Amino acid sequence: MAGGYDDRDGKIWLDGQLVEWREANVHILTHALHYASSVFEGERCYGGTIFKSEAHSQRLRTSAELLDFEIPYSVEEIEAAKYAVLEANGWKDAYVRALAWRGAGPDMGVASQRNPVRMAVAAWEWGSYYGDAKMKGAKLDIAKWKRPSPETAPSQAKAAGLYMICTMSKHAAEAKGCSDALMFDYRGYVAEATGANMFFVKDGEVHTPLADCFLNGITRQTVIAMLKDKGLTVHERHIMPEELEGFEQCWLTGTAAEVTPVGQIGDYNFEVGALTRDVAESYEKLVRA
Numbered sequence: 058m059a060g061g062y063d064d065r066d067g068k069i070w071l072d073g074q075l076v077e078w079r080e081a082n083v084h085i086l087t088h089a090l091h092y093a094s095s096v097f098e099g100e101r102c103y104g105g106t107i108f109k110s111e112a113h114s115q116r117l118r119t120s121a122e123l124l125d126f127e128i129p130y131s132v133e134e135i136e137a138a139k140y141a142v143l144e145a146n147g148w149k150d151a152y153v154r155a156l157a158w159r160g161a162g163p164d165m166g167v168a169s170q171r172n173p174v175r176m177a178v179a180a181w182e183w184g185s186y187y188g189d190a191k192m193k194g195a196k197l198d199i200a201k202w203k204r205p206s207p208e209t210a211p212s213q214a215k216a217a218g219l220y221m222i223c224t225m226s227k228h229a230a231e232a233k234g235c236s237d238a239l240m241f242d243y244r245g246y247v248a249e250a251t252g253a254n255m256f257f258v259k260d261g262e263v264h265t266p267l268a269d270c271f272l273n274g275i276t277r278q279t280v281i282a283m284l285k286d287k288g289l290t291v292h293e294r295h296i297m298p299e300e301l302e303g304f305e306q307c308w309l310t311g312t313a314a315e316v317t318p319v320g321q322i323g324d325y326n327f328e329v330g331a332l333t334r335d336v337a338e339s340y341e342k343l344v345r346a
């Protein structure tokens with residue numbers, strides 16, 4: 058049985074080198090720890106190949122640029138780091154976490170021009186993100202927190218600071234026996250869950266919120282392309298909360314979540330229908346193709 062995430066055997070890539078797992082540490086005066094100057098990726102490796110690996114490495118660099126810092130490694134170097142970690146730990150099926158942040162240095166105020174940008178890659182074996190929801194359908198709460206306007210936060214960055222409201226929403230959801238929460242956006246439209254995008258089905262057509270103030274997930278984009286290939290109509294649009302009542306099926310997409318059916322959001326129920334199962338199965342095949 059593995060210990061806490063800071064207390065395991067294995068190797069982590071830190072600033073260009075593989076180090077012992079328990080020695081992959083940072084100083085308490087790390088800028089990111091105080092001011093959320095940190096970006097990250099969540100990826101899954103299937104049978105030795107990281108799905109959409111380069112897209113994730115590129116997004117990590119783009120997220121940093123959106124937060125006004127540059128990662129001192131190219132996409133190719135990030136790719137090599139990820140595979141070095143998998144090889145060092147002997148894993149072919151694993152979750153991969155790459156992250157970059159402003160470290161400790163001469164600056165300890167809000168500005169951090171002089172502190173070094175640091176990067177790490179860790180990986181671990183991680184099964185189903187929503188437990189048995191893949192079969193039964195996940196139960197979602199409705200969060201009180203709203204996804205912010207792109208004028209308020211860099212919403213296309215996968216940045217640590219954007220997860221503050223996600224953690225609080227997920228804790229509130231879990232206290233009610235739910236496995237996640239649906240978040241609305243600053244305008245009141247249906248947005249996404251705390252770590253996954255949302256899809257709905259009505260009359261054989263698919264509807265998904267327009268990703269104009271939250272992460273346009275790599276899985277979301279993959280699933281939209283897959284649905285279109287199957288000849289299905291996909292509407293990317295603003296969705297009002299009142300519309301939840303009329304949707305028949307619902308699923309979540311994300312690297313960790315993969316395609317997870319949703320059975321309930323607040324008082325609204327959804328069937329784990331044929332299309333949802335088909336999309337989940339097609340995605341499973343695709344990531345291992």
Ligand SMILES: Cc1ncc(COP(=O)(O)O)c(C=O)c1O
Pocket residue numbers: 099249250251252253254272273274275276277310311312313
């Ligand atoms: C807030 C949020 N939205 C959406 C997603 C889905 O993104 P992706 O499919 O790129 O993993 C994630 C997961 O990374 C997430 O954390």
